[in-house]
Amino acid sequence: MSPMLMPLLGIRAAQAAEKATFWLPPAATEYAKQTDFTFYFIYWIDLVFFIVLMGATLLFTLKYRQRKEGEKTSPTKGSHALEAVWAIFPTFLLFAMFFLGFQGWINQAVPPADAMDIRVTGQKWNWTFQYANGVTTFANVKEGGLSEYDGEGLVVPAGKPVRLTMSSVDVIHSFYVPDFRIKKDVIANRYTVQWFQADEPGEHQVYCTEYCGTKHSRMLSKIRVLAPADYDAWMKAQVGDGQPVSPEKAGEKLFASNGCTGCHSVDGSAMVGPTLKGKYGAKETLEGGATVDIDDNYIRESIMVPAAKIVAGFPPAMPAFQGRLSDEEINNLIAYIKSLQ
């Protein structure tokens, strides 16, 4: 085979997944390499089957064509053995494809417990990234000058898992990082989560990949992966002299000013409502016996529409906060509740 064809067929990609190939951009995370393996696994099986099937079709069309007028079709006899082989063998290949795909899906669905949290907000037409200490950055794209913004973009340390908890303040956006092979919708009134771990310093492109209006194509940002020491220095520069207010601290204030303390304790004791201590990440039993995972979405719903899910043993006494709290305030309250471990 000519060396020119090799990148075309992805042969090099199987050996060194880090480099861009004809089909795929560079793979900057372990997850991306696994995804590429799955892609090429299916790709090669498809290619071999395509060649074998099309080749046989062509060959048999020529070999068994009608050669003269009135020639009869030769009689055919079935073969159970042959049919069993071409049913069972591809079934195993499909199982393998399913297994690889499912493994990748699980990997992306469950962020590591020690992941660093960053809140991503999409809006027409910008991305905002908020760190646990309150530092907030905006989208940036200087190359090509496409983005309206010139912020810091998303900056993360190399070798550390990062969990993105994402929501939108208006229409549906989608946070897509080709080099990481991650993409997920960013929706209003609901949190979606994805995570990545980039092991090498570098720069990667973020796209919005859900059409969101006039400047959708300019809703771009960069992810800068820095060596841990460089990241620390960068974060120090962001914090500057004045310590920003962390979402957790802001949430604690909101918790008091909105009267939450009247019904919810933070020390484990039950009041009018259940305590909020140690609840984040746990399971809650509801009126009627169903259980629910206490995550961002459940807490958000319980603040906005408390009657939607009533905790077993408590009266439906909480007022709804829909329309009374901003997205940012709800995010801060969630950060506070999360800290009550």
Ligand code: CUA
């Ligand atoms: Cu946001 Cu497209």
